[in-house]
Amino acid sequence: MAIYPIRTFGDPVLRTSAVAVSDDADSLQRLVDDMLETMYEAPGVGLAAPQIGISKRIFVADIGEGPFTMVNPEIVEVSGSWTFDEGCLSVPGYYWSIKRPGYAKARGFDIHGDPVEFEGDELMGRVLQHEIDHLNGMLLLERLSRREKRQAMREIREGSLGSAEYR
Numbered sequence: 001m002a003i004y005p006i007r008t009f010g011d012p013v014l015r016t017s018a019v020a021v022s023d024d025a026d027s028l029q030r031l032v033d034d035m036l037e038t039m040y041e042a043p044g045v046g047l048a049a050p051q052i053g054i055s056k057r058i059f060v061a062d063i064g065e066g067p068f069t070m071v072n073p074e075i076v077e078v079s080g081s082w083t084f085d086e087g088c089l090s091v092p093g094y095y096w097s098i099k100r101p102g103y104a105k106a107r108g109f110d111i112h113g114d115p116v117e118f119e120g121d122e123l124m125g126r127v128l129q130h131e132i133d134h135l136n137g138m139l140l141l142e143r144l145s146r147r148e149k150r151q152a153m154r155e156i157r158e159g160s161l162g163s164a165e166y167r
């Protein structure tokens, strides 16, 4: 297993819509093992492949109930609304109060190509939406209002992520 460096804000891979996964189960298992190790080490509750520079539609997550993986996932249902201080391993150290649907259901596949479905309220619903956003090249900043986003960008520019090291 291997721990990957996590790509941060400003890396173009994070703004790229990832491509559908068609790899065999063995190589996906290796990728999932590496992604989980990287996620737990961070630590985080979810990690999408683009965050380690792999532009494929797969994510791993664990909200404290054990790890799960979704390949080629899609949100199929949302409802309600929930405001939560949301963070992202690719924008480390920042949290923004973001309102999204409270409940989400996602359908996709496991690494063997068998259909899987995950759903939930609050943190589970949030993780499903956040990770699938990553696969669509979208960071949580895009879920802020224009004014909030402007403020957030200013904070990022003035903070460590805005340093030359991350450009």
Ligand code: NI
Residues within 6 Å of the ligand: 087, 088, 089, 090, 130, 134
């Ligand atoms: Ni994230």
